[in-house]
Amino acid sequence: MIIEEEKISPDIILDKPLMPLRDVVVYPHMVIPLFVGREKSKMALERAMAEEKKILLSCQKKSDVDDPSISDINTVGTLANILQLVTLPDGTVKLLVEGESRVDLLEIRSEDYFTADYCVLTETYNEADKEIKALRRTLISQVEDYVRITKKVPAEVVTTLASIKEPGRLVDTIVAHMSLQLSEKQKVLEMLDIKERLEN
Incomplete structure (x- = not known):
């Protein structure tokens, strides 16, 4: 018998906010605090909070890149639920997220902030x-x-x-x-x- 560990999603989900991460890979079921200082990432978070409190996370290929381009972002990432968001006095955003599923970032776009079309990957x-x-x-x-x-x-x-x-x-x-x-x-x-x- 074949067991599917994650919900299969045949659909491509369009235009979800994406936040590149410098120094961490987030896995499904993992709960982790993140500190966000980049303006693009804060804008992506604002939109995520206004919608379903879900955000795409993907580790940068090089952690020392301050202003990543689309090509600097790995195309396999994680869809995560935002559990808590607090803005600190210095403007940094402290975030608590829980990974939900592995995702394939099919098309990444960069305007005011990163967004991506994605599909859920099934194990x-x-x-x-x-x-x-x-x-x-x-x-x-x-x-x-x-x-x-x-x-x-x-x-x-x-x-x-x-x-x-x-x-x-x-x-x-x-x-x-x-x-x-x-x-x-x-x-x-x-x-x-x-x-x-x-x-x-």
Whole structure:
């Protein structure tokens, strides 16, 4: 039996506000605070808040680019829900978002702020595949060893991992807590094959 981990969307959704991120890759189910200072991003947020409180997020290819162009933005990103938005005294916007789904940014436009047409990317895996179950167990065991040896990841993360049943979400959660290059984290975001994601 093939399990679909994310809602399939055959439709292309048009013209959703997009915010490029400098130094973070946001995965589905991940809740993370973001600090926003760029005017273009603030304008995208204003529109998102006026509509459904959803925004497209995509990591820049190079984090040191202050004013990214369309070609500086990765074309696989995340649709996120805005949970909280606070404007700080210095004008910076503090944002709390939760990733909802992986998306393919089909066409990115840049005017006053970035917008994009997108479609939701669907992950599939074979529930009966015993190798996936074995890979999941091995991965959790390896993370437990890593946490014990390095102390770089909070111990409570291991407890959380054991409760995550979906293998794709498990890998996303682990990678989000690891000290990896942004390009490596982006590569994981782009992997729709769950088995491949577990093996990497």
